[in-house]
Amino acid sequence: MTTQTLDPTALPNLTEQRPQRPWRKRTPRFKLAVVLAVIIPAVVTWFLWQTSTIPTPVLLVAIYLPMQLIASTLASIVTRGRRGIADSIVIVSAIGATVFSLVILLSLIGALIVRGWKALSPSFLLQNNIYISPSTPLEYGGIGHAVLGTALIVFLASLVAVPIGIATAIYITEVRGRAVPYVRFFVQSMSGVPSVVAGLFILTTLIVTGALTQSALAGGLAYAILMLPTVARTTEEVLRLVPDELRTGALALGSTRARTVFRVVLPAARTGIVTAIILGIARIIGETAPLLLAAGNSDQTILNPTGSPVASLPTYIFNNVALPYPDAVTRAWGAALALMIFVAILFTLARVLSRGRLGR
Amino acid sequence: MADLDVQERRNLSASATAHRGDRVFSRTITAAAFSALFVLAGIAIFLGAQTIPVLQTQGLSFLTTTAWDINTDPPTAGIWGMLYGSVLLAVVALVIAVPASLMMSIFMVFLAPKKLASMLTNLIDLMAAIPSVILGLWAFYVLNPTAEVWQQLLNQYLGWIPIFQNASGNFLGTPFIAGFVLAIMMIPIVTSVTREVLSRTPPDLVNASEALGCSMWTMLRFVALPYGRGGIVGGIMLGLGRALGETIAVFFVLKIVFDTNWYNIIESGGGSVATLIVSRFGEISGPYELQLLLASGFFLFIMTLIVNVLANLIVNRTGRLQK
Numbered sequence: 133m134t135t136q137t138l139d140p141t142a143l144p145n146l147t148e149q150r151p152q153r154p155w156r157k158r159t160p161r162f163k164l165a166v167v168l169a170v171i172i173p174a175v176v177t178w179f180l181w182q183t184s185t186i187p188t189p190v191l192l193v194a195i196y197l198p199m200q201l202i203a204s205t206l207a208s209i210v211t212r213g214r215r216g217i218a219d220s221i222v223i224v225s226a227i228g229a230t231v232f233s234l235v236i237l238l239s240l241i242g243a244l245i246v247r248g249w250k251a252l253s254p255s256f257l258l259q260n261n262i263y264i265s266p267s268t269p270l271e272y273g274g275i276g277h278a279v280l281g282t283a284l285i286v287f288l289a290s291l292v293a294v295p296i297g298i299a300t301a302i303y304i305t306e307v308r309g310r311a312v313p314y315v316r317f318f319v320q321s322m323s324g325v326p327s328v329v330a331g332l333f334i335l336t337t338l339i340v341t342g343a344l345t346q347s348a349l350a351g352g353l354a355y356a357i358l359m360l361p362t363v364a365r366t367t368e369e370v371l372r373l374v375p376d377e378l379r380t381g382a383l384a385l386g387s388t389r390a391r392t393v394f395r396v397v398l399p400a401a402r403t404g405i406v407t408a409i410i411l412g413i414a415r416i417i418g419e420t421a422p423l424l425l426a427a428g429n430s431d432q433t434i435l436n437p438t439g440s441p442v443a444s445l446p447t448y449i450f451n452n453v454a455l456p457y458p459d460a461v462t463r464a465w466g467a468a469l470a471l472m473i474f475v476a477i478l479f480t481l482a483r484v485l486s487r488g489r490l491g492r
Numbered sequence: 493m494a495d496l497d498v499q500e501r502r503n504l505s506a507s508a509t510a511h512r513g514d515r516v517f518s519r520t521i522t523a524a525a526f527s528a529l530f531v532l533a534g535i536a537i538f539l540g541a542q543t544i545p546v547l548q549t550q551g552l553s554f555l556t557t558t559a560w561d562i563n564t565d566p567p568t569a570g571i572w573g574m575l576y577g578s579v580l581l582a583v584v585a586l587v588i589a590v591p592a593s594l595m596m597s598i599f600m601v602f603l604a605p606k607k608l609a610s611m612l613t614n615l616i617d618l619m620a621a622i623p624s625v626i627l628g629l630w631a632f633y634v635l636n637p638t639a640e641v642w643q644q645l646l647n648q649y650l651g652w653i654p655i656f657q658n659a660s661g662n663f664l665g666t667p668f669i670a671g672f673v674l675a676i677m678m679i680p681i682v683t684s685v686t687r688e689v690l691s692r693t694p695p696d697l698v699n700a701s702e703a704l705g706c707s708m709w710t711m712l713r714f715v716a717l718p719y720g721r722g723g724i725v726g727g728i729m730l731g732l733g734r735a736l737g738e739t740i741a742v743f744f745v746l747k748i749v750f751d752t753n754w755y756n757i758i759e760s761g762g763g764s765v766a767t768l769i770v771s772r773f774g775e776i777s778g779p780y781e782l783q784l785l786l787a788s789g790f791f792l793f794i795m796t797l798i799v800n801v802l803a804n805l806i807v808n809r810t811g812r813l814q815k
Contacts, residue, residue: 189642190649218709222595226603229595230612233679237619243634244626299524307518311525317804318528324730324800325535325793326737328766332789333535336542340782357531364528390517418623421739421770446625446740453629453744461633468626475621483614 162211169207173199200224244469251466261431261443266452266460275467277433278448281348285427285444286413288352288437289359294409296356297363298398301408305371306379306393316368323361330357331425339426348434348442351427355416363412370404371397407485414478418471420446445471532797539790546787554787558763560750560772562781569784573752575791577667577763581742582735584671584757585678590728592675593682598712600683601690613687620680628744631673636745639669643758658759665747667762673741678731685727685807689720726807733800737792739766765792 177196180186186195204224208216256274264273300319304312334354338344374397382392398405428441429451445467452464546554550569557570596616600609643663650656693716701711717724742764748771749761769785769792776782 187641187645190645194649212707215707219707222598222709222712223603225591226595226599229592230599230604232592233596233619233683234615236676237615239634240622240627240630243630247633296524296527299521300528303521303525307521307525309518309522309525311522315525315528317808318526318532320804320808321797321800322528322532324733324737324796324803325532326739326766326796328737328739328769329535329539329789329793329796332769332786333531333538336538336786337534360528360531388517389514393517414621418625420623420625421766424770425773446623449625449629450740453632464629468629471623472626475623476618479618479621 159211165207165211169200169203173203197228241472244465244472247462248465248467248469251462252469256463256466257470260433261448264431266455266457268459270459270462273463275445275448275463275470277431278443278445278467279470280433280435281427281430281443282417282445284348284435284437284442285351285355285423286417288349289355289416290409290413292353292356293359293363293412297360297408297412298367298405300360300364301367301371302393302397304368306389306397319361319364322357323365325357326421327354327358327419328421328425330354331422333357334422334426345439346426346428346441347439348427348437351423351442351444352437354422354426355419358419358422359412359416362415363408366408366411367401367405370401370408373404374400403485407482410478410482410485414475414482417475417478418446420450423447424450445474535793536790539786539793542783542786543790546783555791558750558752562777562784567780571765571768571788571791573750574748574763574765574768574788575795576752576754578736578765578792578795580667580753580755580757580762581671581674581746581764582732584667585674585735586728586732588672588675589678589682589731593679593686593727593731594724596679597683597687597690598716600687601693602708602712602716613684616680616683616687619676620684624677624738624741627673627676628741631669631741632744635669635673636664639672640664643668647758655755655757657756660760662760663758665745665760665762666758667746667753668757670742670746670762670764671757673745674735674738677738677741678735681731681734682727685730686720686724689723689727689810690716693719720810722806722810726803726810729799729803729806733796733803736799737766737796739764739770742767743770765789765795 173196176199177191180195181188181191184191201221201224204220205217208220212219251270255271257279258276259272259274260277261273261275300315303309303315331354334350334357338350338353339346344350378396378400379392382396383389387395423444423446427444427447429447430441430443432443434440434442449464449467449471452460452467455461546569549566553568554570555575556572557568558573559568559570561568596612600612604612640663643658643666646656647658647663651658697715697719698711701715706714746764746767747761748763748768750763751761753759753762765788769789772781772785776785
């Protein structure tokens with residue numbers, strides 16, 4: 133009665149099973165060694181930190197880190213013999229490097245929130261900076277003009293960079309001309325142009341020659357140079373995801389190449405292209421150097437794209453950072469927090485959209 | 493169709509009237525696609541045109557000496573200290589960022605649980621999105637006081653090593669702090685490329701090496717790192733290109749001096765071409781100084797272009813990795 137038969141329905145499960153790694157089995161001895169290796173150095177360091185006057189950085193770098201390395205090495209020798217030494221060093225330094233980066237990121241975000249929060253208020257976000265001197269109290273003046281200026285400059289940059297960027301991507305994936313490798317190479321090289329050089333280029337071609345003054349348009353053109361490669365490369369990635377069946381299907385129905393691209397391929401990649409634009413905007417929105425050179429600065433709300441210098445969030449921060457007035461510095465932190473929030477929103481938006489696109 | 497030769501096929505498609513719109517379309521697209529080349533060439537030509545008169549008046553000493561005496565007659569200028577300073581900052585940044593990024597990507601690919609790894613990926617991407625002006629603000633107010641203490645300690649305990657000497661007692665505005673800030677900018681760039689390269693190590697090879705009894709270090713040393721070497725080097729060079737061209741974050745933390753700071757990385761004062769341009773532009777004295785700045789920008793452009801082209805060649809050779 134109890135003869136065992138192989139249940140055929142269990143077969144797929146069998147093949148889906150993750151590979152077992154018997155050599156990776158964790159014995160209680162191993163676990164104990166790891167726990168001890170983590171706890172002992174931490175406790176000793178904490179004890180020293182409480183009782184001695186050794187400066188904290190020295191304590192962490194000269195005492196905790198070597199002690200942790202020795203403890204982990206001992207633990208691995210106990211459990212796995214001498215071969216474990218290199219492993220324990222890799223593991224400790226890998227965790228250490230990750231913690232190092234996270235501490236920096238947290239310190240940055242934390243400082244932004246703690247120091248910038250004081251400045252943020254509806255009036256700070258909406259008012260402009262006329263009649264405001266660096267020593268004016270925080271209740272007056274704001275970054276409204278800078279937010280509008282940044283929006284204007286980014287909009288003008290998008291007007292130039294988005295069509296050209298998408299066209300470049302279409303050339304690479306749809307037209308597929310002979311120059312595709314070269315075009316990709318130029319776009320890649322262009323993404324390495326330093327932002328200050330982009331500003332200098334606009335300065336010398338348009339402003340010094342008198343074609344434009346320092347203005348939102350000039351700043352937008354400088355931004356466009358930085359934005360174009362990001363848009364082109366992300367759009368290219370997205371267009372590659374469009375299945376070839378859609379293209380051949382459209383062509384077989386008698387559609388021309390141009391129609392196939394505009395009516396079939398681009399709509400199919402719609403969300404991805406929006407993501408590309410958002411990533412392009414996120415790439416440029418905090419760039420300062422090109423605006424210092426090409427857009428100048430202003431205390432007023434300027435909506436005219438040409439003719440007069442215009443304010444922007446990065447230049448507002450730049451001008452307030454090193455002033456010897458605490459309120460001006462707080463304004464800089466407030467503007468930085470606002471800018472970071474914009475960047476985070478764009479970033480999240482791009483993530484959400486691209487997740488939907490890939491259907492994961 | 494198979495009977496027609498290539499020329500006939502071409503004639504057929506060219507003669508079809510329905511394709512006239514297509515020709516306009518593909519020509520427009522092709523023209524737009526070359527805009528990247530036009531911009532690169534434009535930068536080289538327009539900045540290069542401003543460089544020629546500078547080289548005529550200053551000679552090659554513009555590149556080999558360090559001076560910025562604009563108000564003398566004739567004015568003398570040389571950006572050697574700035575070019576060298578940019579490289580010194582980049583070296584400091586590399587020394588900090590490369591091990592950190594490499595170890596972090598090893599953690600993300602081979603050690604961390606999947607959820608933690610994807611969370612870390614998001615955080616690293618967020619770190620890459622931090623505008624440099626915010627990084628500069630943070631470095632000026634938060635990093636500076638901390639780094640001052642670190643450097644004093646370095647000088648106190650390791651002062652016998654030449655690079656940790658400090659004669660002035662001033663530990664602010666040093667290449668170390670500026671290089672540290674650049675390292676923070678480089679870490680996300682290098683990590684994301686390295687992580688992608690390492691995660692493409694064929695799992696079969698990893699499993700096989702484990703089954704053969706390799707320790708993790710042996711696996712990294714003989715499988716993962718050799719496998720991803722090209723991509724890792726390319727990623728490091730992409731980060732390097734970014735570090736060489738960075739302006740604003742360095743502006744807040746580096747004291748620009750027209751003198752060559754050869755190796756005293758915790759001594760106040762250093763150089764950076766990109767930062768020189770912005771810091772002098774604010775108080776520019778006239779058209780000749782603007783020309784000098786444009787010429788400096790030209791050499792900065794050439795320097796970063798070479799690094800980036802090399803980086804892209806290396807990364808492309810190892811397969812499509814970039815976003």
